[in-house]
Amino acid sequence: MSVLTGPEQPADEMENQITSPDPRPGAPPEYNSHFVPGPPGPAVPPPAGHPGGLPVGYYSPHQPTTFPLYMHTGGSHPIQYQPGKYPAPQHSAPVVWMPMPTVMPNCPPGLEYLAQLDNIHVLQHFEPLEMITGFETNNTYDIKNNLGQMVYFVTEDTDDYTRNAYRTLRPFVLRVTDCMGREVMTMQRPFRCTCCCFCCPSTRQELEVQCPPGVTIGFVAEHWNLCRAVYSIQNEKKEDMMGVLGPCSTYGCGSDSVFEVISLDGVSSIGSITRKWNGVLSAMSDADHFEIHFPLDLDVTMKAMIFGACFLIDFMYFESSPPQRSSTHN
Numbered sequence: 001m002s003v004l005t006g007p008e009q010p011a012d013e014m015e016n017q018i019t020s021p022d023p024r025p026g027a028p029p030e031y032n033s034h035f036v037p038g039p040p041g042p043a044v045p046p047p048a049g050h051p052g053g054l055p056v057g058y059y060s061p062h063q064p065t066t067f068p069l070y071m072h073t074g075g076s077h078p079i080q081y082q083p084g085k086y087p088a089p090q091h092s093a094p095v096v097w098m099p100m101p102t103v104m105p106n107c108p109p110g111l112e113y114l115a116q117l118d119n120i121h122v123l124q125h126f127e128p129l130e131m132i133t134g135f136e137t138n139n140t141y142d143i144k145n146n147l148g149q150m151v152y153f154v155t156e157d158t159d160d161y162t163r164n165a166y167r168t169l170r171p172f173v174l175r176v177t178d179c180m181g182r183e184v185m186t187m188q189r190p191f192r193c194t195c196c197c198f199c200c201p202s203t204r205q206e207l208e209v210q211c212p213p214g215v216t217i218g219f220v221a222e223h224w225n226l227c228r229a230v231y232s233i234q235n236e237k238k239e240d241m242m243g244v245l246g247p248c249s250t251y252g253c254g255s256d257s258v259f260e261v262i263s264l265d266g267v268s269s270i271g272s273i274t275r276k277w278n279g280v281l282s283a284m285s286d287a288d289h290f291e292i293h294f295p296l297d298l299d300v301t302m303k304a305m306i307f308g309a310c311f312l313i314d315f316m317y318f319e320s321s322p323p324q325r326s327s328t329h330n
Contacts, residue, residue: 097179098149107300108211110176110184114150114303120144120151122290122310129160136163139319141311143176152176152184154311166191168319175213187308189315205316209308217301218245220309222316227315229259233305240264241302244273244309246317259313261294261306262311270294272312275318288318 042058069253101112114120130137144151157173169191176185188208207220216236223230245265246259254277259270271294280316290310295304 002035017313021188096149098145098147098151100179103205105119107302108184108215108217110182110302111176111211111304114307115300117144117145117151117303118296119291119293120307121146122154122292122307122314124288124314136167138163140156150179152178156232168315182209183213186210187311189312205312207308209305211301212302218305218308220305220312222312231309232263233302233309235301241305242270244313246313254272257317261278261309270298273306273312273313288314290314 016086032279040330045208070120070245082284101116103109105114107115110281111165121142121144123144125140125142127137129135138156138158139154141154143151143154145151150177154174154176157175158170162170171191172189174187175183178184186209188210190208191208192205205222208216209218209220218236219234219238221232221238223232223235230245231244231246232240233242234242235241241264242257243262243264245262245266247257251302257275259273259275260269261273262269271292274293276289276291291308292310294306
């Protein structure tokens with residue numbers, strides 16, 4: 001008996017019919033991208049006076065304040081991807097520092113910057129978390145010239161307990177660093193009790209200025225006055241050299257507060273420390289902006305002392321404590 005069979009098929013075709021197809025998808029087909037890289041964008045120039053950019057280990061750029069802090073870089077980068085599909089890369093601009101001056105004779109190291117200036121801006125950083133949480137943090141300041149170039153960076157070095165227990169009356173240490181991250185100046189304020197008579201010398205506020213750190217160049221001493229803020233700027237021997245006379249009302253709302261630097265006889269005006277009014281920011285926070293003026297040919301150590309007096313004035317009159325959380329009991 002013969003069995004009917006179909007036409008013979010090649011072996012490879014029979015193998016394909018026996019093997020069942022895999023229902024799972026295989027590897028996707030190769031994608032030929034039409035992406036064409038554009039030319040590289042222009043390189044950002046390093047800060048003036050500092051060819052290598054920011055030193056290694058130095059502070060990162062900080063939040064912009066009311067005075068320009070960052071260098072705006074020009075040029076347009078070619079779009080190398082579909083706009084809106086991917087987030088644009090964020091490029092942080094470098095901080096522009098004042099050109100490093102040459103070493104000057106009879107000048108404490110680090111004060112060569114002040115020797116070339118007749119005014120500086122002191123800009124305190126705004127801390128929104130401090131206002132929200134009520135936790136007092138260390139103050140930080142940018143010191144700039146009229147061109148917006150950084151001259152110094154100032155940081156407070158105080159422990160958490162002291163800051164939050166004593167608030168505006170706290171003793172503190174301020175460390176002033178230059179573009180290389182070197183500490184060129186230190187300011188120290190001791191604790192002074194204010195619960196007894198205001199005319200007692202032990203209650204008067206004082207600030208010691210050291211440059212370089214460990215070498216005292218002078219003091220800023222408060223004098224009791226019923227109507228206005230009065231200070232004396234002293235040398236390392238605590239001999240009066242100049243005076244500082246504040247306004248009758250230091251809490252000026254809507255206007256600048258000017259503290260005049262005068263000679264010992266009170267006749268000549270030497271310079272000024274002006275707390276600038278910044279609108280709502282001045283009323284709602286302690287992010288202050290001070291402008292300091294002094295003669296260009298003034299002794300550089302006296303410039304440093306006027307610079308230090310600005311911080312004692314800030315802590316005494318314009319350092320607003322964060323609101324304290326209070327609990328009510330039924």
